[in-house]
Amino acid sequence: MHKSSKTFIPVEIQGFFKDENVFFFPSWGLIKKYYRKKKDTFLERNKYKNQYVMENYETTIINAGDAKYLGKIPGFTDLPTNCRFNKVLTGSGGTTVALENDVPYVLCMPYVSLIKNKMEWCTEHNVNVLPVYGEGFTTSDIAEFEGNKIMVTYDSLHKVVDGLGSRVQEYKILVDEYHLLINSGAFRYKAVNEVLQLYAEFREHVFMTATPVRSEFLPKVLQGIPEVSVKWDNLELVTLDYSVLEHNQLYPVVANIAYEYTTGKHQGNAYFFLNSIQGIIDITYHLKKVDVTHEDVRIVCADNQDNKKRLRETIRAKYDIGQLSDFSKKLNFITSTAFEGSDLKDEDGITYIVSDGRQDHTKYDIMTTIPQIIGRNRIAKKKNWAKIIYSPSPYCGME
Secondary structure, eight states, rough: OOOEEEEEETTTTTOOOOEEEEEOOOOGGGGGOOOOOOOOOHHHHOTTHHHHHOOOSSEEEEEEEEEESSSSSTTTTTSSEEEEEEEEESSOHHHHHHHHHHHEEEEEEOOOOHHHHHHHHHHHHOOOOOOEESSSOOOHHHHHHHOOOOEEEGHHHHHHHHHHHHGGGOOOEETTTTTHHHHTTTTTTHHHHHHHHGGGGGSSEEEEEEEEEOOSSOHHHTTTTTTEEEEEEEOOOOEEEEEEGGGGGGHHHHHHHHHHHHHTTHHHHHHHHSHHHHHHHHHHHHHHTTTGGGGGGEOOOOOOOOHHHHHHHHHTTTSOOOOOOOOOEEEEOOOOHSSSSSSSSOTEEEEEEEEEEEEEEGGTTHHHHHHTTTTTTTTTTTTTTEEEEOOOOOTTTTT
């Protein structure tokens, strides 16, 4: 089985459904939300209340007009308060707003790689931020920090709350990429539950994403929080090509595409977004058979001992785990720990999205990660084009 087609979509793609064998990615706004909007305090906090905000039955809408970034909306000096904030577009500068203003912020992020990515920006712009993750940071470091911006992983939020003590009430918490509280809940149960329990300790809160989750699928603690969304007037169309393959065809086909970049048949640098270390290993095995070496391959995934061991024992030590900040190679394989919320900078980058429906952790990838991937490489000449290659999940009836 092999199907291939093309569709044109707005860049704020959020959903996925099937209609006569053509797959569309409609705006999440077309899907009803089953809660009433609650009066939100941010309306009183921002000067643009009357001119730039309108309300409807389901949500509060911020009109961005022709602005390309949140910080360029007149009067938008802070993120909305005590809400779930759908910024709609990736790369629209949500964390930048929180880092540049004078509001004391704790930015709670899903991955260490995302904090490292944002720390590069902070260094370039002289923003004083304390990063908190892993075992290298103590509550004393937090208590002694004199700045007012802290970035922390979901897993280490309890350290920040303990370190700030009573000062936690001076801070606003931004839970970034909050859709991952649902997507990651099964294998990050402790971290997710700590975020849902501890956010209320802060003076104010905002849960932000460009990939919103339908209200009925949210944890009950979040269902009662009103939603604020942005209406952009300058959305660009994105072209998505897709191929549906049998399971045994998936990785050989991806490897062949990758090989053609090394031979010069395809121009540019290929970026393969997939959420499976085993998939990367399988593709690399095929590439080694045609003499593609580690010199052309960059692997960006969670930098932990398990992944290092798997790579070392299968495709050998020369295939190290890289960082997004490393120089691009001809072939770049990137998992969700890197592409959720992080920025890429490669004018010659070409995007491929790969999903293996047999893998437990990839069954919902094709529905939830496309909006995160599109636009990650903001300066690419082909930033509004991507190729989706996937084998269907046996549970989705896509055969």
